Structure formats: structure tokens, C-alpha cells
Amino acid sequence: MFKPLELFVGLRYIRAKRRNQFISFISFSSMLGIALGVTALITVLSVMNGFVTELRERILGMASHITVSGYEGELKEWRSLADEIVKSQPRVVGLAPYIRMEGMLTYGQEVKGIIIRGILPSEEPQVSNVWEKMLNGRLSDLQPGKYNIILGKGLARSLGVITGDKVTLVTPQAMTTPAGILPRLKRFTVVGVFEVGHNDYDTAMAFIHIDDAAKLFRMDDSVTGVRLKLDDLFDAPKVRQELSQSLSGLYWLSDWTLQHANFFRAVNIEKRMMFFILMLIVAVAAFNIMASLVMVVTDKQADIAILRTLGTKPGSIMVIFLIQGAIIGVIGNVLGAIGGVSLALNVEVVVPFIERLFGVDFMPAEVYYISDFPSELHWDDVLQIVSVAFLLSILFTIYPAWRGARTQPAEALRYE
Secondary structure (H helix, E strand, C coil): CCCCHHHHHHHHHHCCCHHHHHHHHHHHHHHHHHHHHHHHHHHHHHHHHHHHHHHHHHHHCCCCCEEEEECCCCECCHHHHHHHHHHHCCCEEEEEEEEEEEEEEEECCEEEEEEEEEECCCCHHHCCCHHHHEEECCHHHCCCCCCEEEEEHHHHHHHCCCCCCEEEEEEEEEEEECCEEEEEEEEEEEEEEECCCCHHHHCCEEEEEHHHHHHHCCCCCCECEEEEEECCHHHHHHHHHHHHHHCCCCEEEEEHHHHCHHHHHHHHHHHHHHHHHHHHHHHHHHHHHHHHHHHHHHHCHHHHHHHHHCCCCHHHHHHHHHHHHHHHHHHHHHHHHHHHHHHHHCHHHHHHHHHHHHCCCCCCCCCCCCCCCCCCCCHHHHHHHHHHHHHHHHHHHHHHHHHHHCCCHHHHCCCC
């Protein structure tokens, strides 16, 4: 009369009667646990994706997609190299030369080690967005021969300087004088301050004009290298390989995936570990499914025996309880996916609401460079989470279903 029988009986067993409401409560709590676990996983991974994207944009706002530098530390005739790169690689959308050196910056009693980058103000916007991050001044204020300098916000704060102050740059190159060997010193005027939101750059980076850098470090017409920007940053490894084969001459080629490999590798490991840790919530809920089904099997011994005497095969009995676990898993997954996707798409609204409600600030701007919660939902993450949660639900259903299928009718009905 009812087909398929397994589905009908499985759905009937889910509905609670008075004498097994506790079993139904455990099933409900298992369903809720799966939903909460899936919601937490989708939300946390989406927030981590948002942080990775935010950090990558901030890092690549200063770092280049690809760097081509001189094999011996200096690159001569960089303009001819630039023409060769542009002709051979149509994916290169921006190119700028640079000089990179290390030194110390002093102001009063304060001394800070810094990285000096000599740039062409007219070309730098092609490969970085530092011009968008200027708090004071402009890149065009770096004029050759005037020895002006632009500092990161953290560096300017630690030195205690503002726009217009004079700072002294100490270079590692020494000069011989009657008084002995002394380091080279040069006075610079602070004409700007930038903030990109990344500690490595804001506290240790300074920009000067490339002509001033060439004179200061005695590089004549040479540069350290050229920085490239691509139309798609994820093509950087492939383009780097192609350039290494097509360029005539000896050069060092690097891309952002190599320069920041450890950082992004650490972030990926952290994301993977968060997935496994939060999946334990789903595993605990799935274990509750097994516990509830074991009690259902014990409670339904007589029913199982009657079905067996009427000709129901053990496989069908097993399917009945598998359907119960599958339904609990499906409903929990659907609720969790809806909740997780909704929360991930509205994190930037929900978090400020919670902060206002409880009067807290989870990520103060004066402590963290990223003071909000960016979220980026990846549907492949959602599919992976839902699939693993459903498989766990089925996996923890197999034992009680198998136990129910092994019920012997004579033994079950002996005391009925």
C-alpha cells in the first residue's frame, strides 16, 4: 500500500510519540548541532577568505606582481629591457624602475632602520597604489635634486616627525676622510606620509626620487630592477616562467607568490586547520545521530521483528534507519547552509550591530590594521562543507542501521 516501504516507515519513526519524546529530542539536537556547525564553518571560512583578499590587496598595493632585477645587483639599460618586456608580454599593463637599499633614518635621538625605495613618481602609479594611500603630500613632491622623502605612517610616528621636518639618512656605504672611514649622511625633507595598512611597509618603508637614490648610492644610470604589473595577478608564476625563457640576458626574476610564499602558506594552513577544528562540531552532532538511532532500534525491536516476519528483508530494515539519519543530516545541512550563507553575506552588518548592542569593539583600529570583518563567500567552500557534513551524518548512521538489520524476530518477540 505504501511504496517505497522504507521511506514510509523511516518518516514515520521520525515523528515522536509520548513514550519516545526523549529520542526525538536527541534527534532534534543532532539536527541543530549539524546546522550550527555548518553555519559556523561557512561563516568563519568566508571571513578568512575576506581577510586573505584584503591582505593580498594591501601587500600587492606595494609589492609588484613580478620583479626583474640585475643579476649582479644592478640593472643597466633598463629602458631597453622594459621595451623588450612590453613587446614580448601583452599581459604586462604597468612597468616602473626602482632602486632598493637599506639604511638608517635619524631624527633627534631617534634612529630607525628602513628600506629605501627610489622611484619615478610619474611611473610608480602604474605598479602600486601608494599614491592613493597618501595621508599628506603627493608622489609628485619627490623632485630630483631636492632630496625630499615620503615616510610610512608608523615610521613617521616612531621618529616623531611631520611634513616639513628634516631627517638624516645614513647609508651603509662608507667614505674615506682625513678623520677615517665614515658612513655617508644626507639630509632629507619629509614631504609626505602614506598608510597602506600593512605593518611591514608603514613602519619601515621610505620613498625618495630615483635620481636622488642613484646619486646617494653611486649607481649612475643603473637601477636595482623593474617592477611589473599584470592584468591578472594569478598569472604571475606563468608569466615569470615565460619571461625567464624569452628575455635575452641574465636576470633575477621573482613574483609575489615567491616573495610572500611563507605568509600565504601559513594563512592556507590556518584555514585548513580551522576547517578540521570546526568540523568537530558537526562530528559531535553526527555522533548524537548514532546515539539516537541506537535507542530507536532498541525501542523498535518488536516493530522490526513484525516487519521481518512479514517478509521484509534485512537490507530494507537497514535502509529504514539510514533514511532517518539521512533526513536529519539533510535538514541540518539545509538549515546550516541557509544560515551560513546569510551570515557570511551580511557579516559587515551583523558584527557592527553586535558591537553597538554590547558596547564592545572586537578589532580596535588603533591596534589592528584591519579593523572590520571582510567576508568573501566561496561557493566551492559551501559545497565542500555541506558534502562532508552529509557524509558524516550517513557514516554515523551505518552502525545503528546495521544493528537493526541483524535483529532476530524470535528473540525480539520472546517477551512481547
